Amino acid sequence: MASRTIENYLKQLWLQQQESRGKYVPMGKLAALVGVTAGTATTMVKAIADSGLAKYAPRAGVRLTRAGEQLALHVLRRHRLLELFLVEILGIDWSDAHGEAEELEHVISETVLARIDLLLGHPSVDPHGDPIPSSSGTVEAPELCSLAELQAGSKTAIVRIMDQSAEFLRFAQTSGLVPKAAVVIEHNNPQAGAISARPDGKPPVILSMAAAAKFLVRPCPTAGKQRRKRS
Ligand SMILES: [Zn+2]
Incomplete structure (x- = not known):
């Protein structure tokens, strides 16, 4: 190691x-x-x-280099599997799991990591929707756009959250803007620099464009928009 x-x-x-x-x-x-x-x-x-x-x-x-990428992907695999394990199995709040995984990712053995992967059913994403690299060092890069790019009336679902600070994750959770949540865009006003998004079963949330850009979603607007490849 x-x-x-x-x-x-x-x-x-x-x-x-x-x-x-x-x-x-x-x-x-x-x-x-x-x-x-x-x-x-x-x-x-x-x-x-x-x-x-x-x-x-x-x-x-x-x-x-290619060898460096392989090692980096393995560290990310450890980090993201650990995060999911901490949240799903140990019940640790997802706003605390990142910090814990930052420590554990450097010390966990391959044997324990393999058991965690098996226990979790070989998951493909962590609690924030970040893709978990495979054990052979490949990672999926689905096409996603952000909440900020959607027009009023759009229906979409949160796939991934790009800001993993504890404060932002707590905000996302209390607002109901979590991975897999269905969301309707009520307003998108570029002049005001704000959008209003309503997660299923929750009151609408007003977001600045900067905050909205941190929520990656699918489906995306159909025409003309540039998509971001994320991995
Ligand atoms: Zn993390």
């Missing part, structure tokens, strides 16, 4: 590469994500590059 620090770098790099569509991740960006100075990040990245897990280009930044 790679060290906890290396695993965290690989995981953050993989997540950031999804956002930047595979481009090199600038060192400043990576440093901010990991929570260290750019100098510390550069030293670490050079060591990671030396072990063949990433490519480092001094001016452009860093990008994972």
Whole structure:
């Protein structure tokens, strides 16, 4: 097993590469994500590059190699399976499960992970709707759009929540905006920068466009919209 620090770098790099569509991740960006100075990040990245897990280009930044991607996906698999286990089996609140999984993902054995996967019935998504990478290192990237893109009158269902801070997850839960919830868009006013969404059986919730963009949904508007591939 790679060290906890290396695993965290690989995981953050993989997540950031999804956002930047595979481009090199600038060192400043990576440093901010990991929570260290750019100098510390550069030293670490050079060591990671030396072990063949990433490519480092001094001016452009860093990008994972295939071997680095495989390791990153395995860390994500551990994290997301653990989160589901903590919520579904241990009954831990989903706003606390992320922090717990951040710790456990580095220490769990393959034997225990395989038992958790079996116990949960080989699940494909975690409690926030994030896809769980397979044991062979592949991950689904379904086409999704966000609540912010939907017109008034649209009916859709929440698939995934992109902000996993405890505060945001608590807000999502009390509002009824959770994965699998059916939602009707009552208003979408770009001038006001707000939408009103009504989850099934709950009162309508007013969301800023920024908050609405954190809820990924399906189905999407049919024509002309650019879809985001998420993985
Ligand atoms: Zn998490």
